[in-house]
Amino acid sequence: MKHELSVMMFTWEFPPRVIGGISPHVFFLSKSLAKNGVKVYVITCDFPGTPAHEVIDGVDVYRIDSYKNPAPDFATWVYLMNLNMQKEAAAIVNKLADKIDVFHAHDWLVATAGIGLKHVFRKPLLVTMHSTEMGRRDGLHTNTEKMIHETEAWLTYEAWKVICCSDYMVSHVRWAFGLPEDKLVMVPNGVNSHVYEGIEKEDLKSFRAKFALPEEKIVLYVGRLVYEKGIHILINAVPKVLEKVDAKFIIVGSGYMKEQLLNIVRSMRSEYKVLFLGFVDDETLLRLQKCADVSVVPSLFEPFGIVALEAMAAKSPVVVSDTGGLSEIVDHDLTGVKAYPNNPDSLAWGITKILLDENHKSHIRENAYRKVREKYDWEKIAQQTKQIYEAVLGEYSKSFWA
Amino acid sequence: MVGQLAEYINALSTQLVKNKVETHIVTYHDFLTGAVEEASGVKIVRVANPVRTHISVLTWDLTLNQEVERAAASIYYQANKQIDLIDVYDWHFIPAAVTLKNALDIPFVYSVESLEDHRSPTADTPYSMSIKSIEWLGFYEAKKVSVKSEWMRNEVARIYNVPKEKIEVISPNTNSWVKDLLELYKTVAGGLSSQ
Numbered sequence: 001m002k003h004e005l006s007v008m009m010f011t012w013e014f015p016p017r018v019i020g021g022i023s024p025h026v027f028f029l030s031k032s033l034a035k036n037g038v039k040v041y042v043i044t045c046d047f048p049g050t051p052a053h054e055v056i057d058g059v060d061v062y063r064i065d066s067y068k069n070p071a072p073d074f075a076t077w078v079y080l081m082n083l084n085m086q087k088e089a090a091a092i093v094n095k096l097a098d099k100i101d102v103f104h105a106h107d108w109l110v111a112t113a114g115i116g117l118k119h120v121f122r123k124p125l126l127v128t129m130h131s132t133e134m135g136r137r138d139g140l141h142t143n144t145e146k147m148i149h150e151t152e153a154w155l156t157y158e159a160w161k162v163i164c165c166s167d168y169m170v171s172h173v174r175w176a177f178g179l180p181e182d183k184l185v186m187v188p189n190g191v192n193s194h195v196y197e198g199i200e201k202e203d204l205k206s207f208r209a210k211f212a213l214p215e216e217k218i219v220l221y222v223g224r225l226v227y228e229k230g231i232h233i234l235i236n237a238v239p240k241v242l243e244k245v246d247a248k249f250i251i252v253g254s255g256y257m258k259e260q261l262l263n264i265v266r267s268m269r270s271e272y273k274v275l276f277l278g279f280v281d282d283e284t285l286l287r288l289q290k291c292a293d294v295s296v297v298p299s300l301f302e303p304f305g306i307v308a309l310e311a312m313a314a315k316s317p318v319v320v321s322d323t324g325g326l327s328e329i330v331d332h333d334l335t336g337v338k339a340y341p342n343n344p345d346s347l348a349w350g351i352t353k354i355l356l357d358e359n360h361k362s363h364i365r366e367n368a369y370r371k372v373r374e375k376y377d378w379e380k381i382a383q384q385t386k387q388i389y390e391a392v393l394g395e396y397s398k399s400f401w402a
Numbered sequence: 403m404v405g406q407l408a409e410y411i412n413a414l415s416t417q418l419v420k421n422k423v424e425t426h427i428v429t430y431h432d433f434l435t436g437a438v439e440e441a442s443g444v445k446i447v448r449v450a451n452p453v454r455t456h457i458s459v460l461t462w463d464l465t466l467n468q469e470v471e472r473a474a475a476s477i478y479y480q481a482n483k484q485i486d487l488i489d490v491y492d493w494h495f496i497p498a499a500v501t502l503k504n505a506l507d508i509p510f511v512y513s514v515e516s517l518e519d520h521r522s523p524t525a526d527t528p529y530s531m532s533i534k535s536i537e538w539l540g541f542y543e544a545k546k547v548s549v550k551s552e553w554m555r556n557e558v559a560r561i562y563n564v565p566k567e568k569i570e571v572i573s574p575n576t577n578s579w580v581k582d583l584l585e586l587y588k589t590v591a592g593g594l595s596s597q
Contacts (some may be wrong), residue, residue: 090505
């Protein structure tokens with residue numbers, strides 16, 4: 001019996017559970033695929049106050065009990081969570097009676113569930129590698145890191161196709177796991193620029209006043225406070241920027257470096273210029289991005305750089321470090337400013353350049369906004385992804401598994 | 403060989419083949435991987451762990467399970483889906499058995515050799531608790547539990563609250579050993595629908 005193309009996605013985070021970029025990625029990709037006639041099932045971890053099963057804009061979302069087994073550490077928790085994910089997904093697929101055409105896993109966090117279900121149901125597995133352990137840690141230093149790296153290698157080995165969000169990631173993943181070139185395919189990440197339209201006409205003066213003085217420019221950082229995101233580079237650039245411009249640095253996000261960063265700020269006596277907000281709700285974040293005079297993405301390792309795209313969609317000019325996916329998103333002096341990675345002087349130069357030149361700033365904003373709308377639209381990304389599914393199914397139909 | 407289980411499975415599978423039970427064994431070896439058929443007619447598949455670096459027996463076990471599952475699924479498809487039941491020994495490969503049951507409706511017997519509570523009687527570390535939670539999952543998902551003594555039957559019931567009628571005592575030290583086991587297999591192989 002012929003049925004519409006159907007895919008089962010595995011992801012360890014899905015809204016309202018948001019830890020990193022995978023959650024919004026799978027959310028928008030699934031919804032856009034559904035709009036393009038693909039039946040999508042999402043299997044993800046549970047979250048307080050959410051139902052075990054719900055349908056969101058045509059996407060079937062199943063949340064599994066992810067803390068069923070006690071675990072001694074994070075990596076072991078991941079494998080145990082996969083055990084439960086696999087078990088529950090197996091029962092769902094079994095009940096659907098052969099209606100799943102492809103499995104699609106996002107990162108090593110759902111590796112064993114994806115690999116297991118591929119073999120028990122003999123359906124093709126696709127994987128999107130959002131990041132790598134090698135990149136996150138800048139090398140492999142501990143047994144945990146090596147184990148995760150080897151799990152990633154195994155996942156890419158088992159996958160029919162490996163999707164990466166930037167040309168940089170394609171070459172990085174190819175090198176890291178020794179993959180053949182034709183196994184990799186680049187599909188950019190998307191950004192939902194519509195969310196910023198709603199607040200286009202809103203008067204944000206009083207909102208802005210909660211965070212900065214009228215004469216202060218707002219420098220915004222959004223991201224986890226972890227090494228790979230280079231937040232310490234931005235913190236070190238603070239006094240260098242303040243020498244030239246009066247500004248307030250607003251840091252959104254949390255992470256293991258928080259205490260360390262607070263200490264640096266205190267030692268520079270800049271507490272009144274750097275505001276750590278932690279996690280903020282979506283409404284606040286959107287408005288902050290709208291208010292920001294410049295958004296900074298100082299990453300040391302960045303597979304894609306969704307934060308830069310979001311800022312561009314919010315018409316906030318961006319300063320990024322010239323690395324990874326950021327290098328592809330931003331064209332220097334056209335859609336943003338690129339600074340040398342791991343270099344506070346260069347970063348401060350970029351920030352100051354935008355803050356002091358109003359003409360340049362508006363020029364960059366308009367160009368950036370246009371690029372986002374043209375290239376990083378979820379509708380187009382869903383169509384590309386659907387074509388990959390269809391191509392894989394075409395090859396699969398000639399295999400002995402079919 | 404790690405403990406006595408290897409010899410036991412060897413003796414058991416030989417007996418099963420003699421009694422015309424098509425027997426496949428899925429087990430682990432670091433490098434002697436692949437499929438072999440013994441002179442006795444027992445078919446064995448040995449798998450290795452694709453992930454070589456580990457932080458504990460737990461991570462080693464949980465990843466190895468995927469290869470066990472893959473090999474078992476492969477046997478299932480090669481046998482035209484005619485696998486009646488899985489007999490799984492101790493907690494190590496419970497995860498694979500659980501997925502295979504939920505995905506392909508193959509019921510399983512959980513054969514208990516020992517329990518984490520006896521191996522590490524005072525351990526309430528996350529590591530031990532984790533293994534216990536896998537044992538619990540096995541008892542919950544198994545169609546029948548097989549133990550080798552009345553004492554173990556009581557222990558399984560005591561520690562995990564498993565209903566006693568779910569637990570069968572089958573001792574290899576009695577003459578009716580193979581007969582009892584075949585009897586158990588027959589009740590389990592009725593399929594999940596008869597549950």
